[in-house]
Amino acid sequence: MEPRPAAPRPRLCDSLGADQTPSASTPNAARAELGRRAPAVAAVLPAGGSGERMGIPTPKQFCPVLERPLISYTLQALERVCWIKDIVVAVTGENMDAMKGIIQKYQHQRISLVEAGVTRHRSIFNGLKALAEDQPDSKLSKPEVVIIHDAVRPFVEEDVLLKVVTAAKECGAAGAIRPLVSTVISPSADGCLDHSLERARHRASEMPQAFLFDVIYEAYQQCSDYDLEFGTECLHLALKYGHIKAKLVEGSPDLWKVTYKRDLYAAESIIKERISQHICLVMDTKDENHVGHRLEEVLKDELNHVKVTSRLPCHTGRDLDQIMSEQCYSYVCVNVMTSDFEEIRKLVNMLEESNLSILYPVVVISVYFLDYKSVPFDQKMENLMQIREYAKEVKKRNILLCGLLIYYPQDEQKLQESLRQGATIIATLIKERNSGLVGQILVA
Ligand SMILES: Nc1ccn([C@@H]2O[C@H](COP(=O)(O)OP(=O)(O)OP(=O)(O)O)[C@@H](O)[C@H]2O)c(=O)n1
Numbered sequence: 001m002e003p004r005p006a007a008p009r010p011r012l013c014d015s016l017g018a019d020q021t022p023s024a025s026t027p028n029a030a031r032a033e034l035g036r037r038a039p040a041v042a043a044v045l046p047a048g049g050s051g052e053r054m055g056i057p058t059p060k061q062f063c064p065v066l067e068r069p070l071i072s073y074t075l076q077a078l079e080r081v082c083w084i085k086d087i088v089v090a091v092t093g094e095n096m097d098a099m100k101g102i103i104q105k106y107q108h109q110r111i112s113l114v115e116a117g118v119t120r121h122r123s124i125f126n127g128l129k130a131l132a133e134d135q136p137d138s139k140l141s142k143p144e145v146v147i148i149h150d151a152v153r154p155f156v157e158e159d160v161l162l163k164v165v166t167a168a169k170e171c172g173a174a175g176a177i178r179p180l181v182s183t184v185i186s187p188s189a190d191g192c193l194d195h196s197l198e199r200a201r202h203r204a205s206e207m208p209q210a211f212l213f214d215v216i217y218e219a220y221q222q223c224s225d226y227d228l229e230f231g232t233e234c235l236h237l238a239l240k241y242g243h244i245k246a247k248l249v250e251g252s253p254d255l256w257k258v259t260y261k262r263d264l265y266a267a268e269s270i271i272k273e274r275i276s277q278h279i280c281l282v283m284d285t286k287d288e289n290h291v292g293h294r295l296e297e298v299l300k301d302e303l304n305h306v307k308v309t310s311r312l313p314c315h316t317g318r319d320l321d322q323i324m325s326e327q328c329y330s331y332v333c334v335n336v337m338t339s340d341f342e343e344i345r346k347l348v349n350m351l352e353e354s355n356l357s358i359l360y361p362v363v364v365i366s367v368y369f370l371d372y373k374s375v376p377f378d379q380k381m382e383n384l385m386q387i388r389e390y391a392k393e394v395k396k397r398n399i400l401l402c403g404l405l406i407y408y409p410q411d412e413q414k415l416q417e418s419l420r421q422g423a424t425i426i427a428t429l430i431k432e433r434n435s436g437l438v439g440q441i442l443v444a
């Protein structure tokens with residue numbers, strides 16, 4: 001078993017990653033739900049596959065989603081659950097260093113690495129062995145309940161983990177299930193239909209699953225080579241070797257396993273959608289008649305599922321704490337008639353200090369209201385051009401900076417039209433989070 005990598009630097013934040021809704025249960029509430037004596041819980045993540053069905057050389061667990069490896073999202077989802085004390089990840093020897101690099105870069109915690117096996121069951125078995133043996137140098141101890149969850153299922157929430165662990169504590173085994181999308185059929189030897197299963201009476205077995213540790217560990221120890229080689233269902237092992245009938249828990253649609261390339265695109269769009277749910281406008285006025293607040297109102301009208309807030313520019317450490325607590329990944333800096341670049345620099349510096357952009361790309365849009373049809377534009381354009389070079393620099397820190405010039409006429413009707421067009425461009429930039437647009441200046 002690989003020694004647990006050195007504990008990374010202090011955690012980014014008490015990560016309520018924006019792609020996760022704040023945990024509904026606090027540690028105490030979760031423990032209360034687990035029963036009077038909360039069991040020690042650990043997780044095993046098989047991550048030793050080659051991802052053949054993905055059709056690309058990189059194993060899918062290491063494929064980038066928004067420039068971050070898929071497995072990092074799954075680790076973050078499990079790390080947010082404070083009552084999971086250890087997370088054991090099974091990776092192949094050739095990917096061990098890459099995995100250590102991911103742990104270090106994204107500051108994952110409570111992670112231990114073990115060597116994967118040539119099949120998924122063997123990888124899981126290696127993870128369980130790491131938890132079962134009290135090796136002198138290991139910080140791992142045997143849990144009462146163990147969660148098994150595929151590393152390529154990034155959208156797992158605390159509630160379903162709590163359900164399978166609670167059920168496993170009571171019944172010995174539990175697993176998430178989902179309705180079947182296609183009907184299951186059984187072909188005959190000559191390649192024709194032999195029979196089909198009644199879809200409504202069957203379910204798809206998903207992850208997470210959870211087991212009393214001794215139940216699943218003993219099942220794996222008794223497991224036949226055939227089952228270790230060709231089996232795909234841990235619940236089946238608990239039944240066959242432990243005579244335990246697993247409790248089945250209805251899971252959410254997001255529990256699906258990333259298998260084909262289309263699943264990576266789906267995962268990316270889900271993550272983009274989740275981190276675009278909050279837009280923060282930064283402007284140095286509380287005056288409700290300020291055009292920035294007009295823009296705020298138009299954004300609220302246009303994006304009714306998105307939380308739109310406004311705040312004064314950042315100047316203090318308290319502002320940094322507030323930025324962190326808001327977990328906002330989309331900022332709109334409003335400048336009127338000036339192309340003052342200093343506010344942008346201050347906000348970007350604050351964002352860099354917060355480490356917010358390590359986990360997700362942060363969009364910063366520098367908005368300039370300018371009656372550019374009646375005001376000479378040359379020297380202001382010069383200032384605006386600074387954004388191009390600065391954007392290249394901050395892109396290295398996963399901050400996507402671009403500019404937006406919004407026509408600011410005297411005529412009220414024309415101004416309203418400009419605001420609507422500006423809001424549409426802002427919404428698109430935030431939703432698409434396209435790094436190809438960094439440093440550009442768009443015009444509304
Ligand atoms: N020898 C293996 C094979 C698979 N897995 C892991 O088991 C999970 C689910 O398996 P699957 O989707 O089949 O992954 P792959 O085997 O990589 O995919 P493919 O069958 O397309 O090669 C994945 O996290 C995969 O990394 C593993 O730990 N060890």
Ligand SMILES: O=P(O)(O)OC[C@@H](O)[C@@H](O)[C@@H](O)CO
Binds near residue numbers: 120150205257
């Ligand atoms: O068969 P694969 O190795 O692609 O994936 C494993 C899945 O079968 C498994 O995760 C669920 O069906 C639950 O057992």
